[in-house]
Amino acid sequence: MTDELQLIRRVLDGDTTGFRILVQRYQQPVMRMICHLTGQSAECEDIAQEVFLSAFRHLRSFDPDRSRFSTWLFTIARNRSMNDLRRNRMVPLTDDRAQNRSNEPVESLKRREIFRELDKALAQLPDRYRRAFILAEFEGLPYDQIAQIECIGLGTVKSRIHRAKEKLQQALAKFRNE
Amino acid sequence: MNQRNWITQWIDTKRNTSFDSDLADSIMAAVNAHPRRPLISTVSIAAPVSRFRIFRSQPVLLAGGTVGGFLRVAVFLYVLLFIC
Known part of the structure; x- marks a missing residue:
């Protein structure tokens, strides 16, 4: 600093x-x-x-x-x-570049399918939920920093991330019994 | 594997995304092409101060447009007549 x-x-x-x-x-x-x-x-x-x-x-x-x-x-x-x-x-779509650079050499068909589904679900989220989720989970930023970037309260950050996660889990519902 | 594990794996993939390109050279080339301009915030630091700003403290003369102009002339004439 x-x-x-x-x-x-x-x-x-x-x-x-x-x-x-x-x-x-x-x-x-x-x-x-x-x-x-x-x-x-x-x-x-x-x-x-x-x-x-x-x-x-x-x-x-x-x-x-x-x-x-x-x-x-x-x-x-x-x-x-x-x-x-x-x-x-x-509408933001699947980030193929990100997936192609995965460290894992071989991806199973199911894994790819699930990741594609998650990408789709993320793209369909309302912008405010998507941003909060990306900043917290993909970028690993602390919640207080996200609150400053988004000009919102800490509680709002938490609830947006929670809702985003809920939506993503719902998107995987069809894979539950596989 | 349960849902949470899939999501965690997916997040890990995203977190590990990296880029080959190095932006530093192109950015520094642009920065050095105009080294002085970017560093001075002209809006906040060097905003010109009007000589007539003093009038703004007077409510009658604060009015703008046609009405404001009329009021200014009226006040000027009133003061002139009063003096004479």
Whole structure:
């Protein structure tokens, strides 16, 4: 955290090399988050670039007393993703890229079918539930950070994630007796 | 395997997603192309202050548009007549 603030100060003082370290530190989680939120693996790299450039341009407005740098950056990523989703009017679909890069060499047919079903169910969730679930489960963000990113209370975060999980479990109901 | 385990496995797959591309070079190229512009927040820091802002503290002169203009002229004439 302190190290991060020092980097940010360096950047604000005109030493842009500090920003490279921040990009390298956060590029994977930011790209993953964008990819999951938009469901468009082809565009997530472009959006991630926009996010980092926007962060650089507005770095002076970052207030370390109000949030962590990661929260601030993820909020920009969240907003850009939502804008992109609205502009393209696309329902997020299965993230094939994510599945192809699974560490497991062979996936059973059932497993693939179940994962596809879960992807479909996730895409059909209302945006607010889907975002809360993705931020908590896929990105592993703590609930208080999600509350800050979404500008909602902690209780609302918990209930949105709980409802999202319920819906996902319902989607697997047909596999129950197999 | 029960439902919860499937969901946990699915989440793990998503969490392990990684990307080959390195954004750092392209971002730094863009950053260094315009090194000064991004760092200054012109809106909040350098917003111009109008010399006429002082009038805004006076309720009559605060009104805008046609009515505001008429009121300004009326007040000006009233003060002028009063002085004369």
